[in-house]
Amino acid sequence: MMKVDVILGLQWGDEGKGKIVDVFTPRYDITARFQGGPNAGHTIIFGGKKFVLHTIPSGIFHPQTLNVIGNGVIIDPFILFNEIDKLKDAGMTPEKNLLVSRRAHLILPTHRLLDAALESEKGASKIGSTLKGIGPTYTDKYGRNGIRVGNITDPNFRIRYEKLKAEHLSAVGHMGFDYAAHLFDGFNFVDYEAKWFDSIERLRGLKMVDSEVFLNKSLDEGKTVLAEGAQGTMLDVDFGSYPFVTSSNTITAGVCSGLGISPHRIGKIYGIFKAYCTRVGSGPFPTELNDHDGETMRVGGNEFGSTTGRPRRCGWLDLPALKYSVMLNGVDSLIMMKADVLNAFPMIKVCDNYQTDGEIISGFPFDLADGRIEPQYQEIKGWNEPLDRCQSVDDMPVALGDYVRFIEKEVGLPIDIVSIGPDRLQTLMR
Ligand code: GDP
Ligand code: IMO
Numbered sequence: 001m002m003k004v005d006v007i008l009g010l011q012w013g014d015e016g017k018g019k020i021v022d023v024f025t026p027r028y029d030i031t032a033r034f035q036g037g038p039n040a041g042h043t044i045i046f047g048g049k050k051f052v053l054h055t056i057p058s059g060i061f062h063p064q065t066l067n068v069i070g071n072g073v074i075i076d077p078f079i080l081f082n083e084i085d086k087l088k089d090a091g092m093t094p095e096k097n098l099l100v101s102r103r104a105h106l107i108l109p110t111h112r113l114l115d116a117a118l119e120s121e122k123g124a125s126k127i128g129s130t131l132k133g134i135g136p137t138y139t140d141k142y143g144r145n146g147i148r149v150g151n152i153t154d155p156n157f158r159i160r161y162e163k164l165k166a167e168h169l170s171a172v173g174h175m176g177f178d179y180a181a182h183l184f185d186g187f188n189f190v191d192y193e194a195k196w197f198d199s200i201e202r203l204r205g206l207k208m209v210d211s212e213v214f215l216n217k218s219l220d221e222g223k224t225v226l227a228e229g230a231q232g233t234m235l236d237v238d239f240g241s242y243p244f245v246t247s248s249n250t251i252t253a254g255v256c257s258g259l260g261i262s263p264h265r266i267g268k269i270y271g272i273f274k275a276y277c278t279r280v281g282s283g284p285f286p287t288e289l290n291d292h293d294g295e296t297m298r299v300g301g302n303e304f305g306s307t308t309g310r311p312r313r314c315g316w317l318d319l320p321a322l323k324y325s326v327m328l329n330g331v332d333s334l335i336m337m338k339a340d341v342l343n344a345f346p347m348i349k350v351c352d353n354y355q356t357d358g359e360i361i362s363g364f365p366f367d368l369a370d371g372r373i374e375p376q377y378q379e380i381k382g383w384n385e386p387l388d389r390c391q392s393v394d395d396m397p398v399a400l401g402d403y404v405r406f407i408e409k410e411v412g413l414p415i416d417i418v419s420i421g422p423d424r425l426q427t428l429m430r
């Protein structure tokens with residue numbers, strides 16, 4: 001029986017999922033996004049060109065592979081067509097190998113307004129949302145008020161839109177949020193809404209499918225499928241550092257609900273992590289470095305948000321969090337990214353346990369933000385040299401090999417890929 005392989009992030013997002021999905025895609029007939037929306041920013045670099053995808057699966061650069069936006073994803077058509085147009089400008093034909101689920105929910109312009117209003121109301125305790133309307137759109141989905149892609153062909157689509165918009169504007173008004181002053185990607189609300197409707201017209205021209213039927217049928221026919229996660233396990237709505245999370249299940253379980261796949265049909269699960277940690281937005285981050293070392297990681301790793309451009313917070317690798325993520329996802333194989341960013345460090349630290357008052361905390365804490373968690377570190381000798389000449393794992397400096405083996409032993413899983421640069425080619429398979 002053919003199964004869906006999965007690639008997902010084990011930390012706070014931005015692990016490098018886009019790069020690895022692109023590297024893996026030649027082995028797959030279909031790639032599929034199963035959750036999240038344009039809060040994601042997945043970077044793919046090859047041939048001296050850089051692309052950032054928000055809604056489209058990262059398999060799109062391989063024309064023989066079909067790319068499915070699954071039912072669990074939420075779509076802002078304006079952002080989707082911006083992505084499509086950028087790919088077309090670069091000479092590609094993304095509309096040919098892109099399929100959109102009819103069951104995926106639409107992000108309305110007023111969902112974005114609500115996101116901004118809710119964040120501004122939270123003040124200092126704001127989530128640090130990407131302001132793409134993620135929370136409000138999933139709220140409407142689960143509150144059974146949402147509008148789905150398949151509804152755009154309904155004769156009463158505009159009526160439903162206006163009704164939901166009116167509800168949103170009323171809520172925004174109650175919060176006293178001045179929406180006339182708020183800009184969406186540089187546009188005012190009225191202009192953005194007009195562009196959004198232009199994109200809805202274009203959406204009618206895309207291939208819409210019942211993706212759950214399409215994917216199960218494809219598997220029956222012997223096709224290979226790769227599911228691409230967005231965000232990371234520590235941002236999962238159930239298991240992440242709540243409430244500083246996103247509004248979807250980013251873990252393997254999300255593949256089943258986000259694509260309409262039985263758990264029996266989940267195949268190999270690849271978990272991606274950086275050789276250190278980053279987080280963008282607010283919320284607890286036990287191993288965060290607010291010092292020169294953190295700055296070295298930020299600059300060396302170009303740690304600025306792919307979607308918002310915000311500087312990412314940086315810190316050492318967090319093994320308690322990584323092990324928790326591995327457990328939740330049932331990871332089979334690990335992929336370690338951005339080893340090259342640690343070239344700069346003669347000594348590397350790794351957090352191997354959390355303590356409170358000198359006692360090791362067993363299990364993973366309910367609340368990472370309770371202020372009593374003291375991360376404990378092991379020091380590991382760094383390789384402290386460039387990795388430019390590494391063509392295969394055999395060329396890796398001994399200390400890098402030691403670092404890899406240390407993590408494998410701690411986590412109890414093989415690290416099958418070590419990434420040493422952003423380009424497709426800078427990928428070492430072990
Ligand atoms: P994603 O959201 O998980 O797809 O990750 P992002 O694209 O948001 O962030 C990862 C960033 O790291 C991007 O700028 C990538 O180009 C870059 N990147 C990926 N792998 C490596 C690597 O091994 N080394 C370095 N230096 N950069 C990498
Ligand atoms: P990719 O797929 C990193 C973070 C935001 C914020 C929180 C909630 O590129 O790894 P939201 O907009 O979802 O309401 O924001 O989650 N966040 C991400 N951080 N990578 C992402 O996606 C993220 N998507 C959301 O910064 O803290």
Ligand code: MG
Pocket residue numbers: 013014015040041042043306
């Ligand atoms: Mg990203």
